[in-house]
Amino acid sequence: MSMINKNSPIPIYYQLEEHIKELIEKGELKPGDVLPPEREYAEKHQISRMTVRQAFTQLVNEGYLHRIQGKGTFVAERKIEQGLQGLTSFTEDMKSRGLTPGNELLSFKLIPATLTIASQLSIKEYDPVYEIKRIRLADQLPMAVEVNHISANLIKGLTEQIVNQSIYHYIEESLGMRIHHAAQTIESSIANSLEAKHLHISTGSPVMLIQRNTFLKNGTPVEFVKSTYRADRYKFMITMNRS
8 A cells, every 4th residue: 555645745755755764764674675666666656757766866865775876776774973072993983883893904014104194193204104004894894995104113013913903902002102182184075996996886976085193192193094984884973062
């Protein structure tokens, strides 16, 4: 039986949109489920395909659905929310949400600092730095591509094993240094071909570019990291007080 009320003052596309949202929120439609084609929705509810397309497009824009060219429209993975009030590592953040953090290490090597990296870390050009490229995972799903630079003269003894666990934990628990604060910028962009490959999205898909400079209590820079996050799986939340 159709849930569309054509006599209602509520637009038909909005009724369909809300119905699909309800199915998703109740768990009757799960992440990864494919939706029937627009034609089937139109025939079932005796409405136009344009109306169905309007509802689908709105749900894609709101992050409930996503389209894959040539395959169909799917229920999107739920977005992971990260607060901007505190400084946490990716590992800590995922664990606090009941998700299993993981890494796929792309490369781990010692390189001479470029002028840009040296200025970010307050070291000399050509000083040794660890360059760590990895894919950050949550419940085995790719969330971000991350490139991290850390001064090797400051953070000694870094290994692949440590990188695959938690760098912050190693710095604080093993080296006895206290991470104090960070400066972070967030901007929108589109995925290039390499980012799209690692994140399992299409080239040109929306992504969030995040740059973080992290400091010890004495103000010494401890890391310079650039991350490309899937915009359809991650969102940031901030609480603002009026002074």
